Amino acid sequence: MLSGVIFSIGVLGVLYRRNILVVLMSLELMFNAANIALVALSRELHSLDPQIMVLFIMTVAAAEAAIGLSIVVAIFRNLKTVHVDELNQMQG
Amino acid sequence: MTSALFLLFGLAAIASALGVVFMRNPLMSALSLVGTLCSIAAIFVLYEAYLIAVFQVLLYAGAITVLFIFVVMVVQFSSQELKLPRLGVFKMLAFFLSLSLGSLIVWTWWSQSVTGKAGSHPLNAIVEEGGDVQALSQYLFSHYALPFEVASLILLIAIIGSVVLAQRPKKAPALSGGAVCIRHGV
Numbered sequence: 001m002l003s004g005v006i007f008s009i010g011v012l013g014v015l016y017r018r019n020i021l022v023v024l025m026s027l028e029l030m031f032n033a034a035n036i037a038l039v040a041l042s043r044e045l046h047s048l049d050p051q052i053m054v055l056f057i058m059t060v061a062a063a064e065a066a067i068g069l070s071i072v073v074a075i076f077r078n079l080k081t082v083h084v085d086e087l088n089q090m091q092g
Numbered sequence: 093m094t095s096a097l098f099l100l101f102g103l104a105a106i107a108s109a110l111g112v113v114f115m116r117n118p119l120m121s122a123l124s125l126v127g128t129l130c131s132i133a134a135i136f137v138l139y140e141a142y143l144i145a146v147f148q149v150l151l152y153a154g155a156i157t158v159l160f161i162f163v164v165m166v167v168q169f170s171s172q173e174l175k176l177p178r179l180g181v182f183k184m185l186a187f188f189l190s191l192s193l194g195s196l197i198v199w200t201w202w203s204q205s206v207t208g209k210a211g212s213h214p215l216n217a218i219v220e221e222g223g224d225v226q227a228l229s230q231y232l233f234s235h236y237a238l239p240f241e242v243a244s245l246i247l248l249i250a251i252i253g254s255v256v257l258a259q260r261p262k263k264a265p266a267l268s269g270g271a272v273c274i275r276h277g278v
Contacts, residue, residue: 025118
């Protein structure tokens with residue numbers, strides 16, 4: 001329930017905002033919604049597998065945040081903008 | 093008591109998640125992201141997944157959000173970028189799509205019950221085994237040893253990748269200290 005609501009807020013953020021940083025934050029929201037669903041499932045089914053999966057999701061999310069933010073820094077350095085609609089050229 | 097706390101933290105999580113999307117300043121978005129992550133950590137505690145809750149606070153609310161706030165500080169915004177987008181056809185479509193997706197998920201969760209093979213770790217077995225941390229780590233290092241190693245490989249690749257991406261180009265003009273700090277920050 002809660003995970004569904006937070007996931008759809010994350011989708012809304014990705015679709016609605018044009019700032020690439022806020023889009024990345026909304027991505028983190030969607031990761032977290034999946035984590036809530038998995039922990040609830042783990043409690044419901046008396047199993048630890050979903051919790052292990054949450055640990056791996058957190059690892060991948062940390063890697064994704066590091067890479068994504070360094071891409072943002074590289075984009076900003078070259079183009080001086082983080083506005084998604086202005087990033088429309090394939091070669092700099 | 094538990095369900096009241098669940099409702100409280102759930103509402104807090106939803107409110108601050110809306111704050112992430114609708115705050116005008118990305119710094120405020122990052123701060124309300126901290127609020128969301130902490131409320132979600134409290135929800136994990138209510139689900140008795142204590143280790144996950146600790147990692148949520150340490151990894152997400154600590155490390156990742158600090159990284160976000162740092163990049164928000166590095167990147168300077170023009171005043172035009174700070175405005176919320178105007179409500180055009182595509183924005184209405186975005187609202188409609190996410191609303192329908194959310195109601196679909198909520199409806200599915202509401203109408204179906206969870207089915208599946210019950211696992212071997214009911215709550216009292218976890219307590220007998222010596223608590224959440226011990227049970228989880230024993231399971232992780234026996235059944236999931238190979239994925240654990242693969243995860244460490246992913247982290248290594250991520251470190252190398254972000255160092256390469258944040259490197260200053262050879263002949264580019266001097267920049268503010270973002271590249272160097274990113275390298276230390278990761």
